[in-house]
Amino acid sequence: MDTSSNEIWMNASNYDDWETSRPLLFRDDMREMFFKWFRVTSSDQVLDCGCGTGVLTRFIAKGLYNGFITGFDLSRHFVDYGNVKIKEEGLDDKARILREDGYNLSFDDNSFDVIVNHAYLGVLSDNVAGLKEMIRVCKHGGHVSASVSARSFPKINWDGDCPFPYRDQLNELLEKQERIYQKITTFSVLKQDSSWNVMRFPKMFSMCGLKNITFHPYASGFSYSDSYWPDDFKKYLIKTGVGREIEILEQERENPLYAENHFTNEEFNELIHLYNLKQDHLIENINNHENWDWNASMHYIVTGTKP
Ligand SMILES: C[S@@+](CC[C@H](N)C(=O)[O-])C[C@H]1O[C@@H](n2cnc3c(N)ncnc32)[C@H](O)[C@@H]1O
Structure with a gap:
């Protein structure tokens, strides 16, 4: 075994x-x-x-x-x-x-x-x-x-009507990082x-x-606009959930295989910066029920x- x-x-x-x-x-x-x-x-x-x-x-x-x-x-x-x-x-x-x-x-x-x-x-x-x-x-x-x-x-992401302003840059970098993650994080790893x-x-x-x-x-x-979830839970998700994504990126950036696969330290900086901006955007919009994004x-x- x-x-x-x-x-x-x-x-x-x-x-x-x-x-x-x-x-x-x-x-x-x-x-x-x-x-x-x-x-x-x-x-x-x-x-x-x-x-x-x-x-x-x-x-x-x-x-x-x-x-x-x-x-x-x-x-x-x-x-x-x-x-x-x-x-x-x-x-x-x-x-x-x-x-x-x-x-x-x-x-x-x-x-x-x-x-x-x-x-x-x-x-x-x-x-x-x-x-x-x-x-x-x-x-x-x-x-x-x-x-x-x-x-x-497949994951479905609908960006809603007043999305995070830097979503395109964020999504592009995330997709690149995810592609490299899939390549280096094999079954044997x-x-x-x-x-x-x-x-x-x-x-x-x-x-x-x-x-x-x-x-x-x-x-x-x-969706952050879904009334099913109490505001406290939404705030917890923004602070702790998005915060955890940032923490994982901080750990991932230590892996030299990213640089070998052409994902630079500057790109990690940018990705983490965008996540921080997204966190602020979500907190500011927590009561904005016009913003029906969902995944x-x-x-x-x-x-x-x-x-
Ligand atoms: C991906 S996590 C899922 C945790 C939980 N089921 C959930 O979905 O929230 C996998 C879990 O399996 C546990 N695990 C892995 N190997 C195990 C083993 N041999 N015996 C008991 N637990 C194990 C890990 O510690 C971890 O908590």
Whole structure:
């Protein structure tokens, strides 16, 4: 078994990546749909694998009646942070997060009614071993799911009627940086299995013996003009979400492969400068309901039953 991906995740602590992006996917007004597609009922014992800070864990906990959800993650930082969030949200009678290695879970065979995850199986260096371990701890007749996002799924961006004035320069530089990122950040750099890329997960589910397999594509989307989201959350996204993009660029610029691929330090300076301007623009326009820009991306859920 190739467990090399554990080196990457063992000490991960990028909390904001999940706390800012995942609420856009797991929306309270979509819980019923997720329960249906994951095949969760409100009295189930559920396991959320590689749960990070537990955004999906808490989302499912809120829909449980006398069921319980256990999340697990390899990173002690995520586990500690996630358990604090569970307590803060008053969910400790419905959820907990444990530190576990998904290649070698401490749970008995046939322990859970439903096993879920989002963006976990795909980060593993041995996807099949990770899935087989999920199936091992699922009860016979229980259900195993993966919710999947892929960079190669097209993203929709609509710039709205009074967009950020430097959007063309920003988009052009971002596209260039993203092209180089895709080139230098290979499966082997990420220590991910390239043979079972996420598009092939439905096939992997059937190959691992799951039956009654279903495939449900879904979208997530966001607009700063959408009244669904409270202003506090929008401000959090602007400060922390856009702030995190800037932080990632600061880290990426240290990688000499960018210069080798003709993305210069000056271009990093310009990109970071434009992001700072965009942050100011978004804050200034937070109550400008004329500005209907929005973006959306695609994901899917694959689910199978353990015979
Ligand atoms: C892309 S993140 C997704 C986090 C979370 N599921 C979400 O979508 O918000 C992948 C997660 O898998 C965890 N992970 C990676 N390998 C693992 C392993 N062998 N056992 C447990 N967790 C693991 C990482 O620590 C990380 O939190």
